[in-house]
């Protein structure tokens with residue numbers, strides 16, 4: 001069952017580990033606290049489970065494997081529910097507060113008194129699926145219109161899931177970066193507000209809030225784990241997830257923080273290339289990866305500031321590992337719990353199993369029998385058809 005991982009061609013490069021304090025300046029402790037204090041009041045909030053995989057730990061010769069399973073997050077299928085929806089709510093709150101001349105809380109905005117104002121604030125974003133779903137849900141909760149730009153390869157089922165949340169979905173020819181460009185163009189032309197999960201020069205406040213929302217997941221982990229893990233394997237798209245978790249852990253655990261290993265598809269290695277070049281680097285996506293949420297050609301600037309200091313290692317994994325990793329979760333080794341994990345949520349797991357089973361990588365990443373590995377299963381089933389197809393392949 002683990003043979004594919006033993007022979008997979010993964011690429012590895014060391015993190016820069018630049019000295020600095022981005023972990024507390026890019027997203028501050030109060031950014032994280034504000035996000036947590038807001039999100040935990042939302043109806044349906046519950047910490048997601050932190051599972052253990054003892055049989056896989058035994059087979060990969062480590063002490064423990066913890067798996068934070070984000071599939072149930074607010075019924076949206078992924079950790080992204082924490083970010084876009086929180087930033088969307090904040091944008092609407094700020095705009096309405098400015099309009100009425102005093103501060104209004106997010107919970108008050110849902111009252112009919114502010115419905116007309118909320119209805120005039122249009123939120124827009126580009127997405128591979130999960131972030132757009134979160135923004136659409138957040139906009140609908142507060143009664144604002146939402147337009148989502150998707151690229152040519154985003155599945156029709158993911159597009160429909162966003163329409164079901166009331167968003168207008170616009171398909172753009174080209175890749176993810178083309179959909180980001182279209183969003184920026186149209187937002188500027190029509191005065192709409194972009195709620196993006198990636199940041200660029202001059203656009204940082206909203207992506208910072210998105211990342212502060214992701215911190216809820218890291219906080220739940222810190223509250224559950226008595227001892228920090230030795231390693232955390234985090235899948236990377238633009239880097240927001242990895243950076244938010246790394247920053248939160250460093251704030252909470254200081255020198256006891258785990259090694260941060262960032263794992264990307266070999267078809268979309270913008271963070272890996274950034275580490276190799278010593279600076280944020282754009283890569284051209286030639287072929288779309290099956291790990292749709294990770295198909296990003298350009299790092300988020302904010303995220304890169306943190307990862308340049310906090311990430312110990314960067315890995316890329318081949319497409320051939322997606323099916324085996326999803327199936328390893330769905331039909332686990334005897335003794336482990338079966339987990340429904342989507343194709344963008346298993347990159348960290350695939351990167352870990354590959355590293356643990358290949359002697360050279362194991363040594364480089366300093367995995368030993370005493371290692372306590374944390375994986376973040378960032379996605380459950382977000383496209384049932386793709387998921388079923390993966391399970392049926394063999």
Ligand SMILES: Cc1ncc(COP(=O)(O)O)c(C=O)c1O
Pocket residue numbers: 078079080128130131197235236237238239240241242293294296344345378379
């Ligand atoms: C399920 C899933 N995991 C991980 C990521 C990567 O997050 P980021 O783009 O912040 O690196 C995404 C991004 O959409 C995602 O959908």
